[in-house]
Amino acid sequence: MASKVLRVVAALGSGLVFGLGLAVSGMTNPAKVIGFLDVAGDWDPTLAFVMGGALLVAVPAYRFIPKRGRPVLEAEFSLPKKKAIDAPLVGGSALFGVGWGLVGFCPGPAIAALGTGLLPVFAFVAAMLAGMALHNRLRGSDS
Amino acid sequence: MGDFSPVGGFVGGLLIGLAVALVLLLNGRVAGISGIVGGLLTLRTGDTIWRAAFVAGLVLGALGYLSAADVPVRVLAPLPAILAGGLLVGFGTRLGSGCTSGHGLCGMARLSRRSMVATATFFGVAMLTVFLTRHVF
Numbered sequence: 001m002a003s004k005v006l007r008v009v010a011a012l013g014s015g016l017v018f019g020l021g022l023a024v025s026g027m028t029n030p031a032k033v034i035g036f037l038d039v040a041g042d043w044d045p046t047l048a049f050v051m052g053g054a055l056l057v058a059v060p061a062y063r064f065i066p067k068r069g070r071p072v073l074e075a076e077f078s079l080p081k082k083k084a085i086d087a088p089l090v091g092g093s094a095l096f097g098v099g100w101g102l103v104g105f106c107p108g109p110a111i112a113a114l115g116t117g118l119l120p121v122f123a124f125v126a127a128m129l130a131g132m133a134l135h136n137r138l139r140g141s142d143s
Numbered sequence: 144m145g146d147f148s149p150v151g152g153f154v155g156g157l158l159i160g161l162a163v164a165l166v167l168l169l170n171g172r173v174a175g176i177s178g179i180v181g182g183l184l185t186l187r188t189g190d191t192i193w194r195a196a197f198v199a200g201l202v203l204g205a206l207g208y209l210s211a212a213d214v215p216v217r218v219l220a221p222l223p224a225i226l227a228g229g230l231l232v233g234f235g236t237r238l239g240s241g242c243t244s245g246h247g248l249c250g251m252a253r254l255s256r257r258s259m260v261a262t263a264t265f266f267g268v269a270m271l272t273v274f275l276t277r278h279v280f
Contacts, residue, residue: 018162019205077172111198130230
């Protein structure tokens with residue numbers, strides 16, 4: 001029971017840090033993300049600094065934390081095991097790329113921006129959830 | 144060069160990396176937003192509360208800063224593009240097993256070849272899409 005509560009508190013806490021980081025980085029603003037993706041326009045390289053900062057912490061984390069044998073609050077690590085580079089991976093990523101380029105929102109920043117109460121953000125997240133539900137319906141949910 | 148903000152970007156990136164490390168250390172999972180949210184829609188797995196708590200934190204953490212610092216959130220696309228884009232992002236990230244966080248950060252940090260291919264694909268296609276919508280049509 002205690003560990004169940006701790007797991008939820010840990011999730012809330014790491015979600016808070018993630019959301020704060022997205023807002024501080026400026027990535028909750030789709031106009032800024034488009035500014036990075038628009039390499040032929042008035043290019044804004046900020047997103048590369050966000051990825052760089054995040055990887056600076058995440059690379060050593062993934063290098064050393066799995067050596068612990070188990071995470072602090074769970075019996076074992078549950079990390080993705082798939083290895084195949086297949087059509088769903090590439091096709092799905094391409095569809096995602098089209099949507100990302102059209103609006104400038106990917107899932108994290110879109111959800112993090114819900115707190116602004118802006119109608120276009122809610123419209124995007126509602127359509128995104130519908131797309132996810134459609135996938136679960138057509139192909140099942142395996143992750 | 145646009146509204147280039149390298150310091151905010153880098154500091155925000157460090158925080159995002161810290162969150163990725165916390166999820167791995169405490170819960171033993173990949174901090175992929177599309178996976179966490181997609182799993183919420185099935186309500187089948189026993190970890191719905193964990194996922195909901197993470198999503199609540201994501202909204203509150205951003206809200207705290209956005210309201211205090213008056214950072215703009217500007218969606219430039221018209222409504223039909225917003226809806227089409229949302230559908231494509233939702234369906235595509237589930238089909239491709241991840242998004243910018245799951246593949247782009249966690250997968251790259253794990254040196255996963257799948258994630259490297261996915262990341263190159265969605266960045267490349269998104270850049271092409273922006274090029275076509277902004278400079279061609």
